[in-house]
Amino acid sequence: MSFYLVQFLSGLAAAATLFLVSSGLTIVFGVTRIVNFAHGSFYMLGAYLGWSLIERWGTTPLGFWGGVALASLAVGALGALMEVGLLRRLYRSPELFQLLATFGVVLVIQDAASYAWGSEDLLGRRAPGLKGSVDILDQPFPLYDLVLIALGPVVLGLLWLLFNRTRWGTLVRAATQDREMAAALGVDPAKLFTGVLFLGSALAGLGGALQVPREAVNLHMDMSIVVEAFVVVVVGGMGSLTGAFVASLLIGQLQAFGILVFPQITLVLVFLFMAVVLVIRPYGLLGRKEEAPPTAASPGPPLVLATGLVRWVPALLLLLLALVPLVAGDYALIVLTEVVILALMAASLHLLIGLGGLVSFGHAAYFGLGAYGSALLVKHLAAPMPLALAAAPVLAGVGALIAGWFCVRRSGLYFAMLTLAFAQIAWSVAFQWYGFTGGDNGILGVWPPDWAAGKAAYYLLTLALAGGTLFLLRRAAFAPFGYTLRAGRDSALRAEAVGIDVRRHQWYAFALAGSAAGLAGGLYAFSKGSVFPTLMAVPMSVDALVMVLMGGIQTLSGPVVGAALFHLLETEVMSLTEWWRLVLGLVIIVLVLAFPKGVAGFVRDLWMRRKEA
Amino acid sequence: MSPQTPNTEPLLTVQNLQAWYGRAHILMGVDLTVGRGEVVALMGRNGAGKTTTMKAVMGLMDTRSGGVSFDGRDVSALPPHRIARLGLGYVPEDRRVFTELTVEENLEVGRQPPRPGAPSWTPQRLYTLFPNLAEMRGRRGGRMSGGEQQMLTLARTLMGNPSLLLLDEPSEGLAPRIVQQMAEAIRALKAEGLSVLVSEQNLSFAAAVADRASVIEKGRIRFDGPMQALLEDDTVRRQYLAV
Structure with a gap:
């Protein structure tokens, strides 16, 4: 007693x-x-x-x-x-x-x-x-x-x-x-x-x-x-x-x-x-309903399909990237592999933020679920890489379906907090369940088989899988599904009035985004040979947000550019100084202060002013 | 009162005022004046630009251009709280009572130091003017009727001891009895020496309180003259007011 x-x-x-x-x-x-x-x-x-x-x-x-x-x-x-x-x-x-x-x-x-x-x-x-x-x-x-x-x-x-x-x-x-x-x-x-x-x-x-x-x-x-x-x-x-x-x-x-x-x-x-x-209790124990629920981000002008020569830029870029192994050394290929993986991660988050207007603070959970899914299959069942990689988006997708069912029931900051909660749950499991996940020792020895072990081979594999998924995500954005999502983002009420089940579509988007992030996570596990709980931790989720922000949420290419910029900057700064957090933090602050409407919003305003002048 | 040379310059002068909501151009160049001690009715249909004019004068629009001078000072670039402290009192159409605060606390938020040349108010004086409020000092703003909220909003703004009131559609959605009280309150305020710019759709209410009328349509002033002239001008009334 x-x-x-x-x-x-x-x-x-x-x-x-x-x-x-x-x-x-x-x-x-x-x-x-x-x-x-x-x-x-x-x-x-x-x-x-x-x-x-x-x-x-x-x-x-x-x-x-x-x-x-x-x-x-x-x-x-x-x-x-x-x-x-x-x-x-x-x-x-x-x-x-x-x-x-x-x-x-x-x-x-x-x-x-x-x-x-x-x-x-x-x-x-x-x-x-x-x-x-x-x-x-x-x-x-x-x-x-x-x-x-x-x-x-x-x-x-x-x-x-x-x-x-x-x-x-x-x-x-x-x-x-x-x-x-x-x-x-x-x-x-x-x-x-x-x-x-x-x-x-x-x-x-x-x-x-x-x-x-x-x-x-x-x-x-x-x-x-x-x-x-x-x-x-x-x-x-x-x-x-x-x-x-x-x-x-x-x-x-x-x-x-x-x-x-x-x-x-x-x-x-x-x-x-x-x-x-x-x-x-949607607004907490003693909270009151918000009269105007906080909004995530201003969507900007509508997305339109690129026309003319611009249309071929992604394919051209993919082709150029595929040719890189002919000239680049191992280190460059490792960094590029990571860039491609993170681009997929950022693009999947952008599907939620940019198209759905849903700001997730916990997107790392699905990246981590994919990574852990692959690694656990290898560790406990000795699964071959193709199987482990195929399981990554499935596992993450299922996780996102479950978490998403709860999350899309709330909007704005409460949505963000729920995603954070689920990410922390996933992280806690990885961190505390030593017997199964190895706790903070992580899981080691998750290497690709011989045919994909070379840096160039793994890079090309990543490029093919991530590139293919990015293409699918882009298709989704311009399919009726994408338009529906955007309608729900711009006015949930009006979208519902014309017969769209906004919540259901947000739920699908959550699962799709989680699944894509899961594939990125699986690819990441095999590229590093190991997984750690930090893959699901808050800083990882924030990194993904920074990537999306850097590139701007108004375009589909934004997150890809943002991921590349962010990762190259991070790798560069980290190799130069041990005070990389300080530098990165200052860069974020300066970016936000210089572009309070986002980089893309800034460019758009500049463009409009030029047109009016 | 200290000996002063009578000031014949208008208290509020608005020149070519333009304002935007996002990229939508709402005010196309509004010109109006309010003289000292004068009650001016800003009349027009729904969407004509009455509320936007008031908000733009008060500095509450994101984008605006044009001149606003108040009491001889250019206020067109000042933030709202600075404009309010100069003696411009704004009573919004949608009332915006602080619902979590009591009547007394709502009044406290509006309190500003007394200002020479403008009537000065205490909660006690306001409770005399609005006896209803006196009975519910401790009540939260959210638990009041629409009419009571409208009185509270007006009283709250008066606590700032303004010399000019911007009253946005004070009669909207109120019971006839309350509208009557509101008209009496405005006349009482005028008698105190307060100047008022009141936006209205209700012609008889405007006629009951205003000396002069400015009619706005599609973001521009289309008529400006004594209230009596508007009452006699059928064309203007039919064209811009639909009465």
């Missing part, structure tokens, strides 16, 4: 931290409508700054708590700086761009933290005066955790007072509901948003700094917390503070007891929970 009580209290302590971080995230989202990936990085920075300050002053209670507060304020200031320097320019951009901009910040902070604090785990000093534990029904429980448990409700109360009893809070709530009307009444939205980013980031920093006595500070804290905080925010209802509090408590307990009941699938549990909540 007492053991369960202590477990329950541990769950409460974990919930407190989770609440601090997710309350910040939900406040920022509620007001700015920006999904801030960098929120986890602010948490991590709070932990690192907290660690440094506590190392210096943390011998006295005043020094310790002063250090925690200072770390939180410093992180808050950084958040405000990000609003002024970056987000402010993007409020009118498609959500995808805002998301990518904050992901650029994630990469920059990763390398900055690594430069400043190194990559070793840092163990912090414990809070003076709270080092001991108390006995609760004869079980020891850390005193510090009791303080954390109390802190959660206190912060909730203070935030409630701030939002309901101050003019600033009233203005923030007004702007949350109708930014434009608040501005027309004389409220400066920009100032308000800077303040909100300060508050939200400071809460993340506070959460991070408070973790110092509890766990080692490291460079992986950002992604793990931000994904968990997303879950809390979505489960609680986006923008709802009380919802975030309740969801934190539930998820804290789910983790505390989940580890007892299902030690193997603790990571999956949280995402399963979120998927179930979203299916039952």
Whole structure:
């Protein structure tokens, strides 16, 4: 009995931290409508700054708590700086761009933290005066955790007072509901948003700094917390503070007891929970229906079939690419093979985003399913490569059919969050199920047979399969299926009014896109000879988004060009410097700032201006 | 009042105002003025450009061109909140009450410092003008009737102590009794010294409150003159107002 009580209290302590971080995230989202990936990085920075300050002053209670507060304020200031320097320019951009901009910040902070604090785990000093534990029904429980448990409700109360009893809070709530009307009444939205980013980031920093006595500070804290905080925010209802509090408590307990009941699938549990909540309560536990659901991206002018000589460019390009092995060495062929694979991956994601208007945050899941499907067949059944490759799109397609059935029931950000949930479930399985998937050791020895083992032979095989699939995807875009998808994207209501089952077509598109990504994954597994859980992780999904963005979502060739650009840039930068994340992050930020409507949108605007002049 | 030379220049002057929704050209060059203490009715059919004119004056359109000067200042390039702080109060057609906020909180959002030369408002004074609101201070905006919301929207804008009100279709969709109250409220505001630009389709409502009328059709002003002249001009009324 007492053991369960202590477990329950541990769950409460974990919930407190989770609440601090997710309350910040939900406040920022509620007001700015920006999904801030960098929120986890602010948490991590709070932990690192907290660690440094506590190392210096943390011998006295005043020094310790002063250090925690200072770390939180410093992180808050950084958040405000990000609003002024970056987000402010993007409020009118498609959500995808805002998301990518904050992901650029994630990469920059990763390398900055690594430069400043190194990559070793840092163990912090414990809070003076709270080092001991108390006995609760004869079980020891850390005193510090009791303080954390109390802190959660206190912060909730203070935030409630701030939002309901101050003019600033009233203005923030007004702007949350109708930014434009608040501005027309004389409220400066920009100032308000800077303040909100300060508050939200400071809460993340506070959460991070408070973790110092509890766990080692490291460079992986950002992604793990931000994904968990997303879950809390979505489960609680986006923008709802009380919802975030309740969801934190539930998820804290789910983790505390989940580890007892299902030690193997603790990571999956949280995402399963979120998927179930979203299916039952579409807007989270305490969320309200959005009056205008957030839109994914502006589609731009309609796609038209290329005519004249342009029509032959893809075939010509394919022919040229097929001739490359005559002149190129092995290294170039390896890189090109990867480019072709990623082009297929990006094009499959573009089918969802560009044609369907469905922004998936978890497309890596299907890439990974294909890769793991192939690798597992080879490892457990000694399947030959052709069979393993054929199974990749089938497995990924089936996975996408299942996940897609749930995902297409929601739109906008909730769709994105569901895709993220399914990707995290797939990732957790690959990461935690050591016996079957090898866990983070991955699966090694997935090599092509002798006839395809040469770099040139495998390159040509990849080119043929990926090229063929790209051709099919293009056919789909200009078939009635493609027009139907686009109709559903531009106006779901009108499409339904003329008799189109929008959801069903989105579901098919999801499966088709997943299947194509799966083939790319299978090809990738054999090209590398191994698979790892990172193939399904969030950064992989984001990479795919960056590729689609770089090329622009308005054209079918966009994602292919984007994949090539992105991969060549990445390989080049990685070979030049170990700070490639910093460079890549800055490139993303500059791209988003320079082309707030996307590269293709920029070119189109330029074109139109020329035509009008 | 401090001794001032009477200012005969109009409070609001709009010249060749153009505006676009995306690539759709809505306002083709609107010219209008509102004098100090004057109530002007902006009349026209659905889709003629009344709402767009108000939004463009307020800086709420993405793309606009042309001149807007308010109280002798060029405001055509200012963001909405700066325009509002100069004393231009906007009451939107679709009300846009903050539904999650109480009546009192809605008023608080509109509050701005008092402005010399414009009537200044407190919640207390507004509750006297709109007794209905006084009875529901703690009620959320989302739980009010359309008429109550319309009163709240007007009261909220008045909290900014504007010298000119942009009232977009205040009588639309309201019960006759409420329309009556609204007309009385506008006359009371005029008596306080407020200038008003009110957009209307309802000719009798406009006749009851306005000194002058500007008739808009297809993004241009087609008639401008005293209210009485519009009432007597059958051609204009038939051509642009369909009454």
